[in-house]
Amino acid sequence: MTEKRKHIVLASGGTGGHIFPARALAEELISRNMDVTLMTDQRGEKYEQLFPGVKIVPVTSASPSVGGVLGKLVAGFKLLLGTLQSIFILRKLKPDVVVGFGGYPSMPPAAAASFLGVPLILHEQNAVLGRVNRLLSGMAKKIATSFHHTESGAREIASKMSFTGNPVRQEIIALHGRGYAEPTVKDPIKLLILGGSQGATVLSDVVPAAIADLPDSLQSRLHVIQQCRPEDLARVEAAYQKTSVTTTLAAFFDNVPELLNDCHLAITRSGASTIAELTVSGRPAILVPYKFAMDNHQLKNAENEVAKGAARLILQDEFSVTSLKGHLEDLFSHPDKLTCMARASAQLGEINAAQKLADMVAKLNKSTKSGTSRSNGKVAA
Known part of the structure; x- marks a missing residue:
């Protein structure tokens, strides 16, 4: 009996600093015979050529960092709407693991993954944990870091961190x-x-x-x-x-x-x-x-x-x-x-960052395969 292909969802902000590491991981996962879906905001549509073989699914999001009080209210509503959309999408996709790369567009899919009991990994590109990743850190099983020392501000967050490096494109x-x-x-x-x-x-x-x-x-x-x-x-x-x-x-x-x-x-x-x-x-x-x-x-x-x-x-x-x-x-x-x-x-320079991050995905999937997170039926369509 042929084993079912693993399906990994990548949740990323729409800027290059988030998208490019996600692209490098997607290439590595595909080389390991896994299916990959990218969930991001509408900017993701312009990245189709960067993600051959990857399904790109847009979700509603916004940043509460701009626009004053009204902007925060509007952004909060959009993030809630995006989370509801993401719950519906993830129920259909039935991913094995979700990997969040930071940026507010990553928040709805990551929060939906936690709600549905899908194992969540966060990847932090910078030497200080970003605001979105800090907000999501309590939901994550693992946090992959690009620097050996990444400031997090909390011991319980630091205990989840493992250094992988920041994945870069093959040309580099x-x-x-x-x-x-x-x-x-x-x-x-x-x-x-x-x-x-x-x-x-x-x-x-x-x-x-x-x-x-x-x-x-x-x-x-x-x-x-x-x-x-x-x-x-x-x-x-x-x-x-x-x-x-x-x-x-x-x-x-x-x-x-x-x-x-x-x-x-x-x-x-x-x-x-x-x-x-x-x-x-x-x-x-x-x-x-x-x-x-x-x-x-x-x-x-x-x-x-x-x-x-x-x-x-x-x-x-x-x-x-x-x-x-x-x-x-x-x-x-x-x-x-x-x-x-x-x-x-x-x-x-860490040239094996994509491989290390993919190994983390595989290991987390294996450790939770028979765990209670999958036995509660939440991910079922």
Whole structure:
């Protein structure tokens, strides 16, 4: 008798920081002959190409973090409606495990899973447990973390945590172990500046001016690859035309793995996916955390990297022409420091995160297969 294929539901917020780890896990689960469904908000429809072989089911949700009192009331109603929808959907799907990746769109499916007695795993991408995952933590059987130390604020939550790492796409994993080519005093230096999915104006304001202040002997060796907001492109290009650097500027790059592989130093925000890609590829970085990130999680992410010697940190309020110029001149004049940072970064990279998370799913499913959570009949159609 053929064993029934396992069915795993992934519940995720609609932003890249939540979606990309979910995508990596989906690929791993499918490779293990499991069926996968993704439940997210309406933004999920644009991710269909990222999830081949995965059924995408939209659910109603909203964030109570915006819109004042009225916004909170409307969001609460939508989250309740989404939970009722999710109960109906999960009763039909009969999943073996639900994995939540954070973000408010993950809340209705995760809450529905708890109501129906379906084992729930949460995955936290950042170094501090996000608000949604904190709210759901009491319902979860396990919490997978991307950092060895993740702040949770409660001992009972910490006891559920296990380190898996943050799953990244296969194109990034392919970079692991390739090593780092330290630039000699005559080599071109490739500097990569990424500001997240929408770019970052503060990087466009500061980086060109800091580079313009570098000695011409360094400028002439620099190839700057910089992501800019569309509205910033013209002025950034004009600023670089006054320097001796070679530039490649764009609002979006679709070849980030190639750019990471070639770069000698990256200047980036410190979102969870960015940190994971930097460490798996083993690249040194200057991190500029987004100061309005929820619970200041980008700062916590960056501090983990700095503590291990993999990156340097400049707070956004201290990110000035003078401070950045000092770091760039120091690192480019002493490339052995870049090599040490690259080595430390590579040691932090977790290339088996998707496999470890999939193992956690399989183990939880096996341990609850004959448990009481399935014997109460709640999941039955």
